[in-house]
Amino acid sequence: MKRFWEEPVNHRILARALAFVEGDPVRVVDVGSGTGDGLALLEAVTDRPLDYTGIDPDPEMVATAGATHEGRAGVRFRQADVRDDLALAPDLWLSAGAPWSHLDHDESRTTLVRLLRDAARRDRPTAVVVDTLGRWSPEWPAHWADERWDYRMSFFQGAGDDPVAAPMSTHTRWSIDAAVLEADVPLAALEFHDRAITVGRHTSTAAFHPGLPDYRGLVNALYDGDVELDLTELALRPPSGTAPAEVEAFFAAFAALWNARLDRAIEQEAALGRSPSRRRVLAADLCALEHGAAPGLGVGHSLIALIVVAP
Numbered sequence: 001m002k003r004f005w006e007e008p009v010n011h012r013i014l015a016r017a018l019a020f021v022e023g024d025p026v027r028v029v030d031v032g033s034g035t036g037d038g039l040a041l042l043e044a045v046t047d048r049p050l051d052y053t054g055i056d057p058d059p060e061m062v063a064t065a066g067a068t069h070e071g072r073a074g075v076r077f078r079q080a081d082v083r084d085d086l087a088l089a090p091d092l093w094l095s096a097g098a099p100w101s102h103l104d105h106d107e108s109r110t111t112l113v114r115l116l117r118d119a120a121r122r123d124r125p126t127a128v129v130v131d132t133l134g135r136w137s138p139e140w141p142a143h144w145a146d147e148r149w150d151y152r153m154s155f156f157q158g159a160g161d162d163p164v165a166a167p168m169s170t171h172t173r174w175s176i177d178a179a180v181l182e183a184d185v186p187l188a189a190l191e192f193h194d195r196a197i198t199v200g201r202h203t204s205t206a207a208f209h210p211g212l213p214d215y216r217g218l219v220n221a222l223y224d225g226d227v228e229l230d231l232t233e234l235a236l237r238p239p240s241g242t243a244p245a246e247v248e249a250f251f252a253a254f255a256a257l258w259n260a261r262l263d264r265a266i267e268q269e270a271a272l273g274r275s276p277s278r279r280r281v282l283a284a285d286l287c288a289l290e291h292g293a294a295p296g297l298g299v300g301h302s303l304i305a306l307i308v309v310a311p
């Protein structure tokens with residue numbers, strides 16, 4: 001799921017971001033770098049020389065990342081908090097894995113405004129990738145009315161019955177756009193991308209939406225060519241919660257398209273029989289459908305903004 005469905009979204013955004021920046025090497029600051037997965041995402045899409053600094057306030061993360069990437073030239077990790085004025089002026093502010101959602105809405109707005117205004121003082125373009133949790137993910141319709149809530153990170157390995165709880169902010173196109181408007185800087189690009197609309201990891205845990213089908217597990221089974229799977233289990237019901245009309249309209253239209261693809265696959269199987277290869281093709285087809293339909297509103301597990309400030 002990560003490889004076929006989720007990471008291609010990051011790769012596309014990072015390739016877009018790199019197309020705007022000029023540094024040689026490209027100077028990168030990875031916000032909330034954790035153990036440095038953002039660097040791998042970046043290296044998957046470019047051969048350009050990079051000067052990479054990962055920042056994270058968690059000393060254990062910084063130590064682990066430093067040990068993992070020890071000896072690599074042009075790669076370093078620093079204990080630092082993006083909310084502080086760090087006097088960094090990279091070509092690319094990277095983020096992955098929704099670190100911006102750790103900040104409350106006031107903090108993310110003031111921090112982003114500061115980064116964008118600092119970027120506008122450079123004589124070269126700066127790309128800023130802001131990775132957050134989506135407000136209107138089908139994984140948590142009961143929280144659609146809340147901007148910040150206790151997010152149990154039950155996907156952590158070994159968390160067992162006692163998941164780590166942390167308050168997290170969810171975002172929409174408009175919550176990020178408000179900061180961009182406030183910064184009032186010259187822009188070369190402003191794009192919003194939803195990542196994992198149908199298959200967010202909490203469709204597997206159902207932690208925030210009891211009874212939600214395990215779409216992630218079901219699609220994984222399709223990718224494995226599992227012919228035992230009953231395709232009707234993949235039918236999408238538009239989630240219902242408190243959301244603007246635009247979001248409701250998206251889910252209604254998207255569910256109709258998704259279910260039509262499924263119906264066609266079910267008809268084909270009735271005529272031709274089940275085959276692992278056709279099941280894998282269906283998985284890829286549903287993935288392409290979601291990638292093509294994603295409106296960048298905040299309707300997926302993650303909402304990722306690409307903001308390019310150009311002098």
Ligand SMILES: C[S@@+](CC[C@H](N)C(=O)[O-])C[C@H]1O[C@@H](n2cnc3c(N)ncnc32)[C@H](O)[C@@H]1O
Pocket residue numbers: 031032033034035036037038055056057058061080081082083095096097098099102103
């Ligand atoms: C889910 S992890 C993502 C790690 C990594 N980027 C990845 O893709 O796997 C989110 C990270 O954001 C970091 N973080 C939380 N608050 C932060 C802040 N104020 N400034 C920078 N990083 C922060 C956390 O310590 C954590 O390592």
